[in-house]
Amino acid sequence: MEAELFPRPRTEIAPGAMHVPDWLDAARQRELLGACRDWARPPAGLRTVRTPGGGTMTARQVCLGRHWYPYGYANTVVDGDGSPVKPFPEWLGELGRQAAGTAAYECAGDYDIALVNFYDADARMGMHRDSDEKSAAPVVSLSLGDTCVFRFGNTATRTRPYTDVELRSGDLFVFGGASRLAYHGVSRVYAGTAPPELGLTGRLNITLRVSGF
Ligand SMILES: O=C(O)CCC(=O)C(=O)O
């Protein structure tokens, strides 16, 4: 996590899965953080997600466009305050298109869903697939704040083979094509590694998806 002598290269982690370091400059990171803070406010704000087994996810979440809950989408916060989900802004769709284009993936539709996850130092996300969308368009992931270890695996199992990728503030990760349904998760967050000038304690991740509904 030290500053490198050379910029980190963009890397294809698996077929169809591209890590693009430092895609968002400092000004865009600040803008996106400001938007996340607005989205996190009630109604339909940041919430703790309960899983059907009786557990809770450690990353807290807010959704735009459609409300995700385990395991489907709704138009209202069916597992929270019941409010209508916040709208998905036009500019965020444009950002999604640009991001998918940067990673050289064709976008098969218009981005219309965002899941924003907030991780404090102890939060994680278990290995899972993003499989509740009908569209095969790539998922676009943007990271802000603390660095994390993002584990990107395969489509068959939650276990090896996988690659651990360090995602830092401003990094883009896009997974589509043969990797669209690959298992992935966040195995740890390095507390206190956010760029000080950003003013965020913890980590935010925004995934943009095409519903296909
Ligand atoms: O926080 C991350 O980098 C991944 C988030 C994720 O996998 C999801 O929201 O489905």
Ligand SMILES: [Fe+2]
């Ligand atoms: Fe995911």
